[in-house]
Amino acid sequence: MMKLQNQFNGVEGLDQSRREIMVGPRSNGIRPRHAFAAVNGRRESFPLSAPPSAPTSNAGSDVAGLDFTREDVEALLNERMKTKNKFNYKERCEQMMDYIRRLRLCIRWFQEVEGGYLLEQENLRELLESAEKKCTEMGNNELSRSVIHRILRLSKCLITESERISAILEVLMQNKEEDLNAIIMELRKNYNLLQEKCAKEESDKLAVMDDLSREKEARIAAEKLQASLSVDLEKANQEQQSSTQKISSLNDMYKRLQEYNTSLQQYNTKLQTELSMTNETLKCVESEKAAIVENLSTLRGQFSSLQDHLTSFRVGSYASQEEAANQKEALVSEVGCLRMELQQARDERDRQLSQVLSLTEEVAKYKDFTGKSASELDCLTVKSNELEAKCSSRNEIVRTLQDQLAAAQKKLQMPALWLLLAFQMSDLSAIETRKQFEEQNLIICDLRNRLEDAELKLVEGEKLRKKLHNTILVVVSHRSLSPFDFQELKGNIRVFCRVRPLLSDESSNADTKVINFPTSTEAMGRGIDLLQNGQKHCFTFDKVFMPDASQEDVFVEISQLVQSALDGYKVCIFAYGQTGSGKTFTMMGRPGNANKKGLIPRSLEQIFETRQSLQSQGWKYELQVSMLEIYNETIRDLLATNKSYAMENGTSGKQYMIKHDANGNTHVSDLTIVDVRSTREVSYLLDKAAQSRSVGKTLMNEQSSRSHFVFTLRISGVNESTEQQVQGVLNLIDLAGSERLSKSGSTGDRLKETQAINKSLSSLSDVIFALAKREDHVPFRNSKLTYLLQPCLGGDSKTLMFVNISPDPSSLPESLCSLRFAARVNACEIGVPRRQTNARLSESR
Numbered sequence: 038m039m040k041l042q043n044q045f046n047g048v049e050g051l052d053q054s055r056r057e058i059m060v061g062p063r064s065n066g067i068r069p070r071h072a073f074a075a076v077n078g079r080r081e082s083f084p085l086s087a088p089p090s091a092p093t094s095n096a097g098s099d100v101a102g103l104d105f106t107r108e109d110v111e112a113l114l115n116e117r118m119k120t121k122n123k124f125n126y127k128e129r130c131e132q133m134m135d136y137i138r139r140l141r142l143c144i145r146w147f148q149e150v151e152g153g154y155l156l157e158q159e160n161l162r163e164l165l166e167s168a169e170k171k172c173t174e175m176g177n178n179e180l181s182r183s184v185i186h187r188i189l190r191l192s193k194c195l196i197t198e199s200e201r202i203s204a205i206l207e208v209l210m211q212n213k214e215e216d217l218n219a220i221i222m223e224l225r226k227n228y229n230l231l232q233e234k235c236a237k238e239e240s241d242k243l244a245v246m247d248d249l250s251r252e253k254e255a256r257i258a259a260e261k262l263q264a265s266l267s268v269d270l271e272k273a274n275q276e277q278q279s280s281t282q283k284i285s286s287l288n289d290m291y292k293r294l295q296e297y298n299t300s301l302q303q304y305n306t307k308l309q310t311e312l313s314m315t316n317e318t319l320k321c322v323e324s325e326k327a328a329i330v331e332n333l334s335t336l337r338g339q340f341s342s343l344q345d346h347l348t349s350f351r352v353g354s355y356a357s358q359e360e361a362a363n364q365k366e367a368l369v370s371e372v373g374c375l376r377m378e379l380q381q382a383r384d385e386r387d388r389q390l391s392q393v394l395s396l397t398e399e400v401a402k403y404k405d406f407t408g409k410s411a412s413e414l415d416c417l418t419v420k421s422n423e424l425e426a427k428c429s430s431r432n433e434i435v436r437t438l439q440d441q442l443a444a445a446q447k448k449l450q451m452p453a454l455w456l457l458l459a460f461q462m463s464d465l466s467a468i469e470t471r472k473q474f475e476e477q478n479l480i481i482c483d484l485r486n487r488l489e490d491a492e493l494k495l496v497e498g499e500k501l502r503k504k505l506h507n508t509i510l511v512v513v514s515h516r517s518l519s520p521f522d523f524q525e526l527k528g529n530i531r532v533f534c535r536v537r538p539l540l541s542d543e544s545s546n547a548d549t550k551v552i553n554f555p556t557s558t559e560a561m562g563r564g565i566d567l568l569q570n571g572q573k574h575c576f577t578f579d580k581v582f583m584p585d586a587s588q589e590d591v592f593v594e595i596s597q598l599v600q601s602a603l604d605g606y607k608v609c610i611f612a613y614g615q616t617g618s619g620k621t622f623t624m625m626g627r628p629g630n631a632n633k634k635g636l637i638p639r640s641l642e643q644i645f646e647t648r649q650s651l652q653s654q655g656w657k658y659e660l661q662v663s664m665l666e667i668y669n670e671t672i673r674d675l676l677a678t679n680k681s682y683a684m685e686n687g688t689s690g691k692q693y694m695i696k697h698d699a700n701g702n703t704h705v706s707d708l709t710i711v712d713v714r715s716t717r718e719v720s721y722l723l724d725k726a727a728q729s730r731s732v733g734k735t736l737m738n739e740q741s742s743r744s745h746f747v748f749t750l751r752i753s754g755v756n757e758s759t760e761q762q763v764q765g766v767l768n769l770i771d772l773a774g775s776e777r778l779s780k781s782g783s784t785g786d787r788l789k790e791t792q793a794i795n796k797s798l799s800s801l802s803d804v805i806f807a808l809a810k811r812e813d814h815v816p817f818r819n820s821k822l823t824y825l826l827q828p829c830l831g832g833d834s835k836t837l838m839f840v841n842i843s844p845d846p847s848s849l850p851e852s853l854c855s856l857r858f859a860a861r862v863n864a865c866e867i868g869v870p871r872r873q874t875n876a877r878l879s880e881s882r
């Protein structure tokens with residue numbers, strides 16, 4: 038209590054003279070150690086007493102002014118409990134103790150309240166009132182009352198002190214408030230400044246954040262890019278490695294192929310020489326054969342004449358033969374008679390001889406009997422002489438008879454001999470003829486064998502040629518070979534470029550040379566350079582024909598491709614180019630001039646010729662022709678007999694539908710298909726079609742084709758000996774020319790045609806672009822032309838495009854467009870050409 042009073046006494050002294058009391062700086066809830074006061078205009082500081090230490094277990098001893106302790110109260114209580122109601126006193130004492138504890142706490146709180154300046158007077162008053170109440174409740178107990186009084190006193194004292202302090206505090210608070218207000222103002226200012234700064238910083242921060250996020254994004258993107266680039270780089274490295282390997286392997290292959298090519302070329306030359314030798318032998322054999330056949334026929338004539346002669350002789354000699362036979366029979370019977378007579382004479386002679394003998398024996402006997410009389414002997418000798426005479430006469434008769442017989446026999450033998458001789462003669466000549474005939478037959482057989490051998494060789498040579506042409510040579514990358522040799526392997530569309538000569542009416546403005554043909558070994562015959570505004574545009578194709586190239590020169594380059602159609606390939610050749618650039622000239626040629634015949638008639642001539650020569654190898658071909666034009670997006674049958682399509686408004690009466698079958702063959706419904714057997718028939722059909730074609734005059738071309746012309750030749754061949762079948766198709770197409778309306782000066786119907794032509798050609802370029810980019814969808818159906826050409830552009834055909842170019846400088850932009858388009862076409866990869874061939878089915882045999 039004393040400590041407290043001292044503390045406040047100091048303050049009380051201050052109270053009288055102060056004008057302004059301030060509290061020392063307080064921050065972070067730390068209690069201030071000084072109070073400041075302005076004393077007589079001077080700022081002084083007064084130390085505030087330290088706060089009481091933390092309450093000890095003996096709480097009562099900390100309370101200043103309360104000079105009794107808990108022990109006192111307990112002792113008092115114990116004493117009183119001896120006499121009074123134990124329970125009531127104890128309870129009340131405890132209540133009192135509780136009250137005192139709360140009072141102590143109040144004092145401590147008062148001391149410890151921040152700076153000791155806030156005093157809850159209301160609470161103290163409440164406490165006081167409750168203490169008074171409790172005092173009343175406690176009644177007349179002396180001890181309690183004195184305790185209570187003390188407490189009350191203490192309380193009152195506390196109240197007054199607190200009131201005083203609160204007054205001081207109020208002042209202090211006011212001052213402090215002002216200070217604080219000033220500080221707050223300052224702080225607000227600072228705050229505002231800070232806020233502005235903060236806002237600025239915030240905006241800066243946002244900008245920086247934006248920058249940062251952008252940078253982050255950029256960094257992430259860069260990292261991603263870096264990652265993808267590194268992946269790409271890795272891939273590229275791998276690709277590079279693999280391509281290096283590929284290149285080296287390709288180089289190896291190239292070398293090997295070159296070697297192979299050389300060997301093949303040698304082989305080819307050998308084969309060619311063999312072929313020519315075989316051909317020569319064949320020619321010799323054929324001439325020999327002809328001679329033999331001639332010989333044979335003369336021999337046959339001889340033989341037949343001999344046979345005729347023999348039969349006539351036989352017929353002629355028949356009568357004399359009969360007569361001779363009769364004579365012979367008569368003679369034979371005569372001979373028989375003579376023989377009988379002779380026999381009889383012989384018998385007689387023998388008998389007489391035996392008589393002579395017996396007589397001779399008898400004579401000998403008589404001679405033995407010497408004793409016989411001479412007369413008897415004489416008589417016997419006479420007898421013997423008679424008999425001998427008889428015998429000799431008989432011998433004479435036998436001799437004459439024998440002579441007669443010999444004569445008769447001679448007579449008999451004469452015609453027989455003659456006949457026999459004749460027979461023998463004719464037999465001899467027949468045998469000789471037969472011999473000759475057999476010899477000739479042998480020679481013929483031999484010749485036939487040789488002929489067969491030669492033909493076999495020829496077939497094998499042809500087979501080899503085909504094989505070399507269609508299989509082996511395709512892998513040989515040698516420019517001296519035909520570009521079609523590569524087609525089977527690469528599957529690209531080949532492109533030939535043809536520059537026509539300047540026409541007479543063009544030569545006036547042809548001083549400037551805009552087209553060049555490079556002469557370097559690389560590009561010789563394959564390159565073409567265009568000069569536009571001083572800029573050079575270089576192009577390379579499979580072949581470039583200069584203006585002086587003849588129709589024959591051009592055909593030579595495609596003849597092998599045409600040959601492929603006979604070998605069972607689908608072949609498509611089409612001419613593309615600006616109007617008047619020479620497409621129709623290339624495809625059809627100039628009518629009535631044999632030297633200027635175009636590719637279509639030349640191809641057909643070759644096909645018919647080859648068909649003829651292949652017949653000897655067992656090949657039989659059937660050829661069918663159809664011709665159509667696509668005019669204003671409508672199909673017209675150029676071989677239709679009734680001409681129902683030719684309607685006034687240019688629209689077709691019939692609706693022709695294009696269909697492709699599973700084999701990639703194209704069919705146009707209701708189209709006239711004509712069987713052809715000779716070039717003359719085809720020429721007739723071509724003339725007929727040319728008359729039906731839509732042709733018109735434009736500023737660019739006197740005879741401008743206003744439609745796309747499609748000539749189709751279907752070839753089906755059967756080989757009887759090898760049982761092979763082939764189905765080839767040859768499509769030859771003369772496209773309508775692309776043109777600029779401003780240049781062509783088209784109006785009316787021409788304008789409509791031009792628009793249709795340009796639209797279908799742009800569809801063609803769309804298709805080519807889609808193919809070049811290997812897009813999933815190729816818009817073949819966008820025009821009739823592209824749909825018709827679908828198997829040629831996207832299938833397994835051997836396709837060749839002619840890009841025709843005009844050398845006229847005024848056509849330079851169009852030429853450049855055409856060449857760019859052609860370069861695209863050249864890069865297009867379509868399917869690998871497939872040969873349509875199969876073994877013949879037994880049913881079809």
Ligand SMILES: Nc1ncnc2c1ncn2[C@@H]1O[C@H](COP(=O)(O)OP(=O)(O)OP(=O)(O)O)[C@@H](O)[C@H]1O
Pocket residue numbers: 536537538540584614615616617618619620621622623627738740741742743772773774775841
């Ligand atoms: N190589 C050539 N040699 C000689 N004359 C040629 C040659 N090429 C074209 N011509 C001539 O040029 C003219 C135009 O040729 P052509 O009619 O063939 O052109 P086009 O491209 O078919 O034209 P369009 O698309 O208008 O039908 C014709 O008179 C033709 O005879």
